[in-house]
Amino acid sequence: MGERQLPTVAYFSMEYGLHSDFKMYAGGLGILAGDFIKGAKDIGAPLVGIGIKWKQGYTDQRIGEDGRPYDTFTDHEYEFLEDTGITVTVTIKNTEVPCKVWKTEQFGNNPLYLLDTDLPGSGNGWITARLYGGGFGEERIAQEIVLGIGGVKALRALNIPVEVYHFNEGHAVLAATELIREKMQAGLTFESAWRTTRESVVFTTHTPVKEGNEAHGLDLLETMSAYNGLSRDQMERIGGNPFNMTVAGLRLARRSNAVAALHAETANRMWKDVAGRSEIIGITNAIHLPTWSDPRMLRAYDEGGDLWAVHMELKRELIDLIRERSGVELNPERLLIGFSRRAAPYKRSDLIFSRPDLISPYLESGRIQLVFSGKAHPKDETGKRIVSNLVAMMKRYPGSVVFLENYDMTIGAKLTRGADVWLNNPRRPLEASGTSGMKAAVNGVLNCSTLDGWWPEACLDGENGWQIGDGFESADPNELDRHDSAALYDTLFNRVVPTYYKDRPRWVQMMRRSIETTREAFSTKRMLEEYYQKLYMR
Numbered sequence: 001m002g003e004r005q006l007p008t009v010a011y012f013s014m015e016y017g018l019h020s021d022f023k024m025y026a027g028g029l030g031i032l033a034g035d036f037i038k039g040a041k042d043i044g045a046p047l048v049g050i051g052i053k054w055k056q057g058y059t060d061q062r063i064g065e066d067g068r069p070y071d072t073f074t075d076h077e078y079e080f081l082e083d084t085g086i087t088v089t090v091t092i093k094n095t096e097v098p099c100k101v102w103k104t105e106q107f108g109n110n111p112l113y114l115l116d117t118d119l120p121g122s123g124n125g126w127i128t129a130r131l132y133g134g135g136f137g138e139e140r141i142a143q144e145i146v147l148g149i150g151g152v153k154a155l156r157a158l159n160i161p162v163e164v165y166h167f168n169e170g171h172a173v174l175a176a177t178e179l180i181r182e183k184m185q186a187g188l189t190f191e192s193a194w195r196t197t198r199e200s201v202v203f204t205t206h207t208p209v210k211e212g213n214e215a216h217g218l219d220l221l222e223t224m225s226a227y228n229g230l231s232r233d234q235m236e237r238i239g240g241n242p243f244n245m246t247v248a249g250l251r252l253a254r255r256s257n258a259v260a261a262l263h264a265e266t267a268n269r270m271w272k273d274v275a276g277r278s279e280i281i282g283i284t285n286a287i288h289l290p291t292w293s294d295p296r297m298l299r300a301y302d303e304g305g306d307l308w309a310v311h312m313e314l315k316r317e318l319i320d321l322i323r324e325r326s327g328v329e330l331n332p333e334r335l336l337i338g339f340s341r342r343a344a345p346y347k348r349s350d351l352i353f354s355r356p357d358l359i360s361p362y363l364e365s366g367r368i369q370l371v372f373s374g375k376a377h378p379k380d381e382t383g384k385r386i387v388s389n390l391v392a393m394m395k396r397y398p399g400s401v402v403f404l405e406n407y408d409m410t411i412g413a414k415l416t417r418g419a420d421v422w423l424n425n426p427r428r429p430l431e432a433s434g435t436s437g438m439k440a441a442v443n444g445v446l447n448c449s450t451l452d453g454w455w456p457e458a459c460l461d462g463e464n465g466w467q468i469g470d471g472f473e474s475a476d477p478n479e480l481d482r483h484d485s486a487a488l489y490d491t492l493f494n495r496v497v498p499t500y501y502k503d504r505p506r507w508v509q510m511m512r513r514s515i516e517t518t519r520e521a522f523s524t525k526r527m528l529e530e531y532y533q534k535l536y537m538r
Contacts, residue, residue, distance in 0.1 A: 039524025
C-alpha cells in the first residue's frame with residue numbers, strides 16, 4: 001500500500017467470529033468481522049475492533065425428537081479476556097448504564113474491545129446477554145446504544161486516536177450520534193457537526209434482503225434515550241421515520257460499500273431514492289487464509305503434489321465428524337456435496353429436493369451424498385421449517401442425506417475442506433457475498449453455484465467450478481425457483497456427476513485451478529488493501 005501513513009480505524013461490529021469456542025458470532029457477518037481483524041494483524045494495519053461481550057452468545061440450536069430445531073442458551077466465561085480497567089456509561093431509558101471494557105488479542109487478531117453490561121448488582125445484564133436474542137425491539141436498541149455510543153466513549157477512555165470510524169452494518173450507526181454530540185458540545189451547529197462527522201465515517205451494507213435492514217420507530221428510540229442529545233427532527237433527517245439503520249448509515253458516511261460487485265449494483269438500485277446518501281462502491285468480501293485453508297492442501301498445491309490424496313484425507317476427516325455427530329457413515333468414494341447456510345428462504349437450502357422424481361434415484365443409490373448444516377434465527381419460524389424439512393430429507397434418504405445440528409466454525413471448516421462440491425443456490429440478486437464458497441474454493445472444493453454474490457467474479461465455468469443457470473432474475477420467486485431448479489439438475493447430472501465418476505484427471509485439474517484463481521483474489525490481504533485505498537484513505 002506504499003509508504004503513505006495509514007489512518008487509524010475503529011471497526012464497529014455487532015459480532016466477531018474468531019474461534020468456534022468464543023461465542024461472539026452468529027453467522028457470516030461475524031465471520032467476516034473476525035477475519036477482518038485477523039487480516040489487519042497480518043498486514044500490520046492500525047485498526048481496532050469494537051464489539052459486545054455476549055454472555056450467552058447466539059443460540060445453540062439442537063434438533064428435537066420431532067425433527068424440529070429448538071434453541072438452548074448457556075452462560076460462558078472466558079479466562080483469557082483482559083480487563084482494561086475501564087468502564088464507560090451510556091444512557092438507556094433515562095438510566096445510566098455502566099459498560100465494562102474487555103480486550104482480547106487471543107486469536108491472532110488486532111485488539112478487540114468488547115463492552116459488557118453484566119456487572120454485579122447493576123441489573124443490566126439483559127442487554128448483553130444474547131446476540132440477536134430479542135428481535136428488533138427495546139433489547140436490540142439497547143444493544144446498539146452500547147455498541148455505538150458506548151463504543152465511541154470506550155475509544156475516548158482508552159485514549160485511542162481514531163481517524164476513521166467504520167460501521168460494519170447498520171447496528172453501529174448510533175456511534176455517529178455520539179460523534180455529532182461531541183462536536184455540538186464543542187460549539188458546532190448540528191449541520192456542521194454532521195458534515196464534519198461524515199468526513200470520518202465509512203459504512204458497509206451487507207444484505208439486499210428487506211428484513212435485514214432494520215428500522216425503529218422514532219418514539220421507541222426516544223423512549224430508549226437513543227437520540228443522545230439530538231432532537232427528533234435531527235434524528236428523522238438522519239434516518240427517516242421509522243428510523244432506518246441502513247439509510248442512516250448511508251447518510252452519515254462519506255463513503256459506503258457493498259460486499260461484492262453485483263451487490264454494489266443491487267444496493268445502489270435499492271437505495272437510489274435516499275436523498276443525501278453516500279455512493280456505494282463494491283469491495284468484495286474475503287477470507288483469512290490461515291484460518292480457513294488447510295495447510296496440507298496448500299502445501300500440495302505449492303509443491304505440485306497429489307491434490308487428490310490430500311483431498312481424500314480431508315474428506316475422511318469430514319466423514320469421521322459426520323459419523324460422530326449424526327451416526328451416519330458416508331462413503332468416501334461417492335460424490336459428497338456440502339451446503340451450509342443460515343436457514344433463510346432466499347438461500348433455498350432445499351432447492352435440490354424440488355423434483356423428487358429426478359433427485360431420488362441418485363440419493364437412493366448413494367451416487368450423490370448431501371451434507372447440510374445451518375441455523376435459523378431463534379424467532380424465525382420460516383427458517384425453522386426449512387431446517388425441519390432438511391431433517392425430514394435425512395430420514396427419507398438415510399445414508400445419503402445428513403443434517404448436522406448446531407452449525408459453527410468447526411463444522412464450517414470441516415465441510416469447506418472435506419466436501420467434493422460446494423453447492424450454493426440463492427435467488428439472484430439476494431446473496432450479498434457468500435464467503436463459505438471462498439473457503440471451499442481455496443481448499444480445492446469445487447463451487448457449483450448460481451451467479452450471485454461473489455461467484456460471478458470468480459467463476460470460470462467448467463474450469464474452476466460450475467455456474468448454475470445464466471444469471472436469470474425474476475420478480476416472481478416461483479418462476480425463478482422453477483428456472484434455477486431445472487438449471488441445477490442440468491448442471492449436476494450432466495456435468496458434475498459425470499466428471500466426478502468418469503474423469504478424475506479433469507476434476508483434479510479443476511481443483512488446482514480453483515485454488516489458483518481464488519487464493520489471493522479472495523484473501524483478507526487483498527480485501528484490506530482495497531478498504532484502505534478505496535474507503536479509508538482520502
